[in-house]
Amino acid sequence: GAVVSQHPSWVICKSGTSVKIECRSLDFQATTMFWYRQFPKQSLMLMATSNEGSKATYEQGVEKDKFLINHASLTLSTLTVTSAHPEDSSFYICSASGQGAGEQYFGPGTRLTVT
């Protein structure tokens, strides 16, 4: 149980284009989904928290107009990196949390490379 999928697993895009990443909880209803980015050899940095049907809460320093998050259902959240630039290249990982307090289950991550 507690399986989270993420798509695509990797993407290469040109500078200035937008990229959408999907995160799905496959066997449970995720009341909350989280989006992290991880640079090489660094820890997980929370970007935003999203609850189904409501606006995402962004961490300080994360541009909400650049990183658009939609949590349309209890099993799907999307992150759109708009007007991507090379400095946005990173490993983006989502996680999902159900009703239980604390447990987060991670997706496999999406490696974004902006050329």
Add this chain to the structure above:
Amino acid sequence: GENVEQHPSTLSVQEGDSAVIKCTYSDSASNYFPWYKQELGKRPQLIIDIRSNVGEKKDQRIAVTLNKTAKHFSLHITETQPEDSAVYFCAANRDNAGNMLTFGGGTRLMVKP
């Protein structure tokens, strides 16, 4: 807000030895402390967690201890094996509703055969 410090940043042990990773947290309201293992290029996987109502939890070769007074918790791996080599992250929840986590900086564990 919550701040989680993790030490050491790298740890090299001989196969069969024990490994200990320590974390401290700042928010006394935190009550959930998971540990994740992340292999290169893969997702973090929950390996063990502990809640503030207990001081120790064990699962085969892995154990976690929690000292609420001192606000620190530790991961203990006994009889290490090469497949234990990975990056380990501790975390603490930010609010006692439990869902948001703050992660430590990670420990790269290398188990030498």
